[in-house]
Amino acid sequence: MSTGKADPSQRIATISQTLTRRAQDVRRRLSLVQVWKAAYGMDLPQRNVRYLEVEIFWAAFLSAAATFNAAFALRLGASNAEIGLLSSMPALMALIVTIPSGHFLSHRPQVVPWLVRSLLLHRLGFLLVVLVPWLPFAAKGTLLVWLLVLFTIPAHFFGVGWNSMLADAIPEVERTKVFAIRNGVSAIALTGGIYFSGLWLEYGVFPWNYQILYAAGFVTSLLSIFYIRKLQIPDQLATRTETPPPAFVQRRHSAREIVDRWISTADKFRGHRDFMRIVVNTLLHGIGLWMVGPLYVIYFVRGLGASEGWLGLHGMLGNLTPVLGYYLWQRAIERWGENPVLKWTIVLVGLYPMLVGFSPSLTIILIWTALNGLLVPAIGLSHIFMLLKVCPDRERPLFMGVYTTIMNMGASVMPLVGVAAADHFGIVPVLVVGGVLTTIGSASFLWNPLQTEDSQIARRQNVRVEAGV
Numbered sequence: 001m002s003t004g005k006a007d008p009s010q011r012i013a014t015i016s017q018t019l020t021r022r023a024q025d026v027r028r029r030l031s032l033v034q035v036w037k038a039a040y041g042m043d044l045p046q047r048n049v050r051y052l053e054v055e056i057f058w059a060a061f062l063s064a065a066a067t068f069n070a071a072f073a074l075r076l077g078a079s080n081a082e083i084g085l086l087s088s089m090p091a092l093m094a095l096i097v098t099i100p101s102g103h104f105l106s107h108r109p110q111v112v113p114w115l116v117r118s119l120l121l122h123r124l125g126f127l128l129v130v131l132v133p134w135l136p137f138a139a140k141g142t143l144l145v146w147l148l149v150l151f152t153i154p155a156h157f158f159g160v161g162w163n164s165m166l167a168d169a170i171p172e173v174e175r176t177k178v179f180a181i182r183n184g185v186s187a188i189a190l191t192g193g194i195y196f197s198g199l200w201l202e203y204g205v206f207p208w209n210y211q212i213l214y215a216a217g218f219v220t221s222l223l224s225i226f227y228i229r230k231l232q233i234p235d236q237l238a239t240r241t242e243t244p245p246p247a248f249v250q251r252r253h254s255a256r257e258i259v260d261r262w263i264s265t266a267d268k269f270r271g272h273r274d275f276m277r278i279v280v281n282t283l284l285h286g287i288g289l290w291m292v293g294p295l296y297v298i299y300f301v302r303g304l305g306a307s308e309g310w311l312g313l314h315g316m317l318g319n320l321t322p323v324l325g326y327y328l329w330q331r332a333i334e335r336w337g338e339n340p341v342l343k344w345t346i347v348l349v350g351l352y353p354m355l356v357g358f359s360p361s362l363t364i365i366l367i368w369t370a371l372n373g374l375l376v377p378a379i380g381l382s383h384i385f386m387l388l389k390v391c392p393d394r395e396r397p398l399f400m401g402v403y404t405t406i407m408n409m410g411a412s413v414m415p416l417v418g419v420a421a422a423d424h425f426g427i428v429p430v431l432v433v434g435g436v437l438t439t440i441g442s443a444s445f446l447w448n449p450l451q452t453e454d455s456q457i458a459r460r461q462n463v464r465v466e467a468g469v
Helices: 008-029 031-040 044-066 069-075 080-106 112-134 140-150 153-169 172-203 208-229 236-240 255-270 273-292 295-303 308-336 338-348 351-357 362-390 393-425 427-442 455-467
Strands: none
Touching (some): 044 112, 044 153, 069 080, 069 140, 080 140, 080 153, 080 295, 080 393, 112 140, 112 153, 112 208, 153 362, 153 393, 172 208, 172 362, 273 351, 273 362, 273 427, 295 308, 295 393, 295 427, 308 338, 338 362, 338 427, 351 362, 351 427, 362 393
C-alpha cells in the first residue's frame, strides 16, 4: 500500500533532475561556457575559427590602451622627432627580424607554441611601460619610446607566423567571412575600449591613469593568449615541404652559403609574378600613408589642442564605423570578388590625410574619420586575402617574411621623412602631399592589376561540388 510519501530513491532522483536543469540553465547563461559548448560540438576547422573569433575580443583591450602610446610619450616630454621614431623604428626592427623569422618558422612543424611565447613577451613590455614614470630618468618620454620600440621585436616575429598560420587554420572559402567577423569583433571592442579609455585618461590623475590603463590591458590580453593556445593546426612542415629540412639549416652558415641562400630566395620570387605585383603596388600605396602616420597625433594634440577625451572619441569613431564597413564589404566581396573591390577602393584612401589637412576643426575631422572607417575594411578584407592567395602554400612564412620586410623598409624611412618635412614646411602641407602620393601610388593596383583568381572562383567550384556537377 502507498503511504502517501515519495520513495527516498524517487525523491533523490527528483532533486537530481532539478539540480541538473538548474545547472544547465546556468551554463546557458554564461557566455564563456557557451563558447566552449559550441566549440566542442564542431569539427576542427570550425573550432579554430571560433577560438579566433573570441581571441580577438580580448586582445582588443590592450590594443585600445596602445592607441594612446604616442599621447603618453608626448605627455612625458617626447619630441616630435621621437614620435616619428615611434613609427619608424619598429619598422626598422622588422627589417632585421622578419626574414630570419620566416625561415625559422618554415622549418617548424608547429608554429603555435612559438607564436604564444613571442606574443607573451611582446605584451610583457606593457608592464614595463607602467614603471616608466617612476624611474629616475629625466627624459622619460625618450625612455618610453625606446622601450615600446624594443618590444616590437617579438611582435614582428609573431606577425610573420600569425598571418601564415591563419591561412592554414581557415578554409579558403571561409577566409573573407572569418576576417570580417574577427575585424568586426575587434572594432566593437576597440570602439568601447578607446572611448572609455580616453575618458579615464582625461579625468584620471596623471600618470596613474595611464599606468592603470596599461596594466588592465595586459591582464585582459592574457585571455587572448589562452584562446590562441587552444588552436589545433595540422603539421605545417608536412604540408609545406616534401622533404625534411636540409642539414644546411641545422648548422652555422659560411658567408658564401648565406649569399647563395639569398640568391636562391630571390630566384623563387621571379616565378611568382603576382607576388611581385602586390609587393610593388602595396609599397607605392604605403609611401604617403607612412609619411603622414606620426603627424596625426602631433597635429591633433599640439596643433589643434585635442584632449585625451577627444582622442578617445576619435578612436571610437575610427573603430565603430568599420563594424558596419566590414558587414557591407563582406557582402560586396561575395558578389564581386576581392580583386575588383581592392582595385576600386584602395585609390580612395589618400583622401583622408588631404581632408584632415584642409580641416582645422576637430569636429569636422571626426566626420572624415568616421567616413574613412567605412572605406578601410574594403582594403583590409580584400588585400589580405589576395596576399595569402599569391603566396605559395609550402613557403608561405618565407614569402610573408619577405613581403613584410620590404614593407618595413618604407615604413622605417617615411615617418622620419614626414616629421622632418613637417618641421620645415608645416604639418598641413605634408598631410596634403602625403594624401596625393597615396592616391597616385594606390592607382598601381589599376594599371598593374593582380592576375590571380580570387575567392569567387573557389566559391563557385565549391557550389558545383556540393551540387554534384
